[in-house]
Amino acid sequence: AQKITQTQPGMFVQEKEAVTLDCTYDTSDQSYGLFWYKQPSSGEMIFLIYQGSYDEQNATEGRYSLNFQKARKSANLVISASQLGDSAMYFCAMRENSGYSTLTFGKGTMLLVSP
Amino acid sequence: DARVTQTPRDKVTEMGQEVTMRCQPILGHNTVFWYRQTMMQGLELLAYFRNRAPLDDSGMPKDRFSAEMPDATLATLKIQPSEPRDSAVYFCASGRGINEQFFGPGTRLTVL
Numbered sequence: 652a653q654k655i656t657q658t659q660p661g662m663f664v665q666e667k668e669a670v671t672l673d674c675t676y677d678t679s680d681q682s683y684g685l686f687w688y689k690q691p692s693s694g695e696m697i698f699l700i701y702q703g704s705y706d707e708q709n710a711t712e713g714r715y716s717l718n719f720q721k722a723r724k725s726a727n728l729v730i731s732a733s734q735l736g737d738s739a740m741y742f743c744a745m746r747e748n749s750g751y752s753t754l755t756f757g758k759g760t761m762l763l764v765s766p
Numbered sequence: 767d768a769r770v771t772q773t774p775r776d777k778v779t780e781m782g783q784e785v786t787m788r789c790q791p792i793l794g795h796n797t798v799f800w801y802r803q804t805m806m807q808g809l810e811l812l813a814y815f816r817n818r819a820p821l822d823d824s825g826m827p828k829d830r831f832s833a834e835m836p837d838a839t840l841a842t843l844k845i846q847p848s849e850p851r852d853s854a855v856y857f858c859a860s861g862r863g864i865n866e867q868f869f870g871p872g873t874r875l876t877v878l
Contacts, residue, residue, distance in 0.1 A: 684865055688869075694855060694871065694872050695869060697869075698868065701866075746865075753799065753811050754867060756809040759808065
């Protein structure tokens, strides 16, 4: 079974609108971490945001926020006020504390922001 | 602005040749990861080092791949012999502790 599922292969949004990228995860660990990375066309992987499983507040970093719903095992990324530069692949990833702290990545969602 | 560096950025080689990819982690980072990214498989972990010791290389084909950290400033990933199915982008990432991984720009490998 996939540990990280991103069901949206592609998403379109207009500039200045908000967009939500879905991510669900599967783990039996009580302690784990959830990450979002952005990969623009240049290819580098850019860390965006982190949520720990015991964090009570949803993580926020500027225009990025993570909608963490632990019971539903979802960790959706919300980008507010989309910009053209947000067009990229977005990857959700999980670190399970029972392992060696490595990341398991989802397949990614391609976000295209139009003017 | 500290960054993970990787060399070469692009490599084209012929099947059967040896390929060595290098990574310089960010100074002070004690964890190093090697990932492979393909369209079909996405991002896969190949190897993981903490304090230069290999902790997990279960994702790596052992017969042809090897990963080492000769010192704290250098991590290498070697493929010998290379095959066309090894064509991918190989990323190195480093971090301090378990909640951060900063990725390098990647090495795009093409095996003909």
